[in-house]
Each structure stands twice: as structure tokens, then as C-alpha cells.
Amino acid sequence: MALTESEAVGLIYALPEECIAGVLSFTSPPDACRSSSVSTNFRSAAESDAVWESFLPPQYKSIISRSADSSSSLCFSSKKELYLHLCDHPLLIDEGKKSFWLEKRTGKICYMLSPKDLLIVWMENPYYWRWTSLPDARFPEVAELIDVWWLEIRGKINTCMLSPATLYKAYLVFNLSGSHNGFVNLPIEAEVGGHSRTVFLDAKQGGVRVYNPRAEMGYCQALRWREEDGGRPKKRGDGWLEVELGEFFNGGDDDEVEISVLEVKAGVCKSGLIVHGIEIRPN
Incomplete structure (x- = not known):
């Protein structure tokens, strides 16, 4: 019945x-x-x-x-x-080199790699970078760019540290100081797990030319790109900016995912970038 x-x-x-x-x-x-x-x-x-x-x-x-x-x-x-x-x-x-938390909706693992857990080229030279403490930072110290032509930041994470069967995205978390220079509409090469894309660290829209004053033959080399090729940063709830660098799927294998932020082609002097870290969280 x-x-x-x-x-x-x-x-x-x-x-x-x-x-x-x-x-x-x-x-x-x-x-x-x-x-x-x-x-x-x-x-x-x-x-x-x-x-x-x-x-x-x-x-x-x-x-x-x-x-x-x-x-x-x-x-x-x-x-x-x-x-x-x-x-x-x-x-x-x-x-203090990493920050760990859980995504509230799913309980999946999230990390932020601090600047001290990253490879930042020229970081050891006080003429190019310096360590600084900020009240709104998650880590005791963050990295502030003083002046470089060659911008290169690299990080890596083992997938066994993350939640399996999960699509992850990596973000550069940063700010630009009031006196920053060289980042307006400057294309930055981002790479995650072997897949690259173009991003920008300023929020201004619209493609322009970036010139290389050191190009051969005494003339300026123009670098062009399509605006839709690049991601723009967004303001976070904690006051920092973030830009998506790329994504990868963690299938549960014991792999190492490499993440990089690179700008070495434009011949532009860059300053005023404050690196909080690289954040890795579920999509």
C-alpha cells in the first residue's frame, strides 16, 4: 500500500x-x-x-x-x-609566505602566494624593488616596484595542495601607487599552466600604441593589440585590484602549475606597482 x-x-x-x-x-x-x-x-x-x-x-x-x-x-x-x-x-x-582559506559555498581550498613566495626578478636590488608594510595587506610585507624596464614575476603551486576535480583561476592581486608610471594601456603577458593571454594592469579602456624608444635604427617601434585580447583589473572588496591571469583544471594528479607575469618587450620604464600576491581560487 x-x-x-x-x-x-x-x-x-x-x-x-x-x-x-x-x-x-x-x-x-x-x-x-x-x-x-x-x-x-x-x-x-x-x-x-x-x-x-x-x-x-x-x-x-x-x-x-x-x-x-x-x-x-x-x-x-x-x-x-x-x-x-x-x-x-x-x-x-x-x-607567512602563503594565505589559506576556504570558499564558503563549496569548502574548496584557496591560496594566495605572497611576494616572498614568488620569484620577482631584481627583487634583491633595492634600486629596483623594496619591501614595504601596508595596513590593508594580508602579509607582513608586500613588494613595491621602484623602477624597472624588465618586469618578471613567477610563482608555482602543486595541485595536490588544492581541491581535486576543480577548475581554478589565478589572479595577480596588486595596487598602483599614485605616482605609478608606464602601465597605462601596456600589454602584459600572463601565463598559467602553459597557456598565455594578454592582460593590463590599469583600468583604462581603449587600445593605444606603446613605443620602444630604444629600438634599432633610431625609430620607434609601435606595438599594437586588440582590446578584446586583454583582461582589465577589477576592484576587490578589500580595496586591492585583481586581474585574471588564466585558469587550469585540477584533475587530482600530483602536478606543478607555473604562473607568470611578464613584460620585457616594450622598452618602457615601469614604477609604482605594489604586488600583494598571486591568488588561486575556484572558478
């Missing part, structure tokens, strides 16, 4: 909390939160450590252990509190 709708609903309400928690662990954090309004049993299951432990990445304890704050400020009464904290408060790890 078939059950009526009300009888079926009654059976769901009568399910043991452990069964409900087992089902919710296969959903998502938003789904678990919404299910809290179904019944008291569902609310209790949706708040349980068993459910929120399943939303945390398998290696979260190992990642947290790499932070100086792992023993003191990360003690919470529930796994849900820990999850939400890791979503809203990026954690400095690896001696």
Missing part, C-alpha cells in the same frame, strides 16, 4: 539524527544550512560535527598545523565554527 504524502513526510521527520547527518554530509554547506528549518532533528543534524567535518578538506589539520596560530586562535566548539572561520579569516601558513 502506497504511503500518502503526509505519511512519507512523517517518516522523514522520524529518521534518526545520525541518518539525517549522513545524508546531509553528501550535500553542500548552503544545503545543510537550509535544511535546519525542516525540523528539530534536521537542525541538530545540520549543526553536527559529522556534517561539517565532511565539508572541510581532508588535509585541513595538516594545513592548519603549518600556521603559527594553529594552537591558540583556532580552538572552536564545533566544526561548523571552524569551517566558517576558515572561510572568513584567511590563515597565514608556511612562515
